[in-house]
Amino acid sequence: MPLLRPRRLSDRQQQLAAISLFSLLDSAQLRIVDHLLHERHYTAGEVIFDAGEEGQGIYLVLQGEVGIFRPGEPPLRLNSVATGGFFGELSLLGDAPRVAQARAIKDCRLGVISRADFTGLLDTHAHIASRISLQLARHLGGLLRQSAMAARPQP
């Protein structure tokens, strides 16, 4: 058995590579992330987390679609995250409660990295941390641009 990992990526690792958060990681780094992943299955309509809850993980959409809703009657759909996207990062970064509800729109297969594993990964592996941080910054920049465009008055 070779001392270092074999080079071929598994199907799930290939799916991870397609997620924007990890698109800058090489195969060895993807295997490290894969090692931390919990896989969960949700039925369409099922609540993944509620607004106000303490966030314990970042969610990666391996398959399916998830809606992000603002609480209220009726709940307002803010965004949807399809295969290859991720959500739940805000409460992890800000150490704050969830700001919105996440609910499966289609049947979903999600990968989850726990808060402890995610922060441990960033604390102990500088290369992975810098690459994930860059992608997170780009993602948050995109969200900011979207909300700025939405707030701009129409001519």
Next chain:
Amino acid sequence: MMPRRYRSGPLVWLSIIGGTSLLLFLLQKVLWLVVPALLALLIYYLLLPAVRRLILAGMTIENAVTLVSLLAFVVIGVGLLVFFPSLAARVGNWEDWLGRYLDGGLTFMVDALRQLEGQLSFLAHAHVADNARAAITEFASTFITRHLGDALMTVAAWTPSLLLAPFLAFFFLRDGPRFKKFLIRAVPNAYFERTLKLLDEVDRTARLYFQGLLKLTVLDALCLALGLWLLGISAPLLLGVLTAVLAWVPYIGSVLGCALVVLVVATDFPGQTELAYGAISLFILVRLLDDFIFMPLTIGRSLRMHPLLTVLMIFVGGAVAGVTGLMLALPLLGVMMVLGEAVGQIVNDPRLRARHRHACRLLNQRIRADLR
């Protein structure tokens, strides 16, 4: 709906204390498994940082664990090869060695009592020194003839069980993350995040406790070894390590460690009572350092318990499960506190229960969709 912040009530706390006591009672019945499992946890948390480093460097978990375990075996093997011959040479014939040290300790104690008799006449009238010598000599002779064989048989019976420790530690390291994922897979989606937090908290508590215990042992051993070396006592490092390990048993361990060093001092330096008193003073000093500086810096940080509860639980542990209870009371209470609070949170959260029922309903509808 914003969830209310949950705080444990008296019922949860009673359950935590009751559950800890019950566990202590049950665990003492399977000591043959508990002791190696505890040692395995110590080894696990000692080697875990190295394994994590290698995994982050790109190695598979299997290779990282194998490599670190092999290195640990080599280090222990080399240590035994270096220290065992010198220890064996020092000990020589163990029976003579044991008798010599017991005799040295007895002489020291009788001399100390005679000095007291010189100052307090009622002790002299009661012949305390002679009576103590006679009682201890009789006890020692009957102990050696009656119980030493049993004690050696117990040690022999325990050896295979203790050899389980490195074996268990290897599998904890290799399959620990897999086992955690396996456990979490069984949890319904509604409780998933709470369970993640619970397992992380249990892991964090146990890790900080055992790593704290190891740091505390190193600090104790170094302080004692330095003090014994300054006093000019032979084998200070060996005595320091032995007494620091004995201190894992609260109260009794420290007294035993102190008695061990006094035996060595009284035998190796007969007639120099001031040296034995110096060793006792050193133990009291290290005990104080331990309680007020080292313990809060190492183990105290991990458990975040009220001091009254800590002392109470140690006494309850001792009453329920003897020496085992003394040793296990605090780590078990730490884990039970985390479990109790998490279960309390889940049971008292109607939203989580409603979400679980909703998820079951959705799944049932999906399963029965084509049966209508």
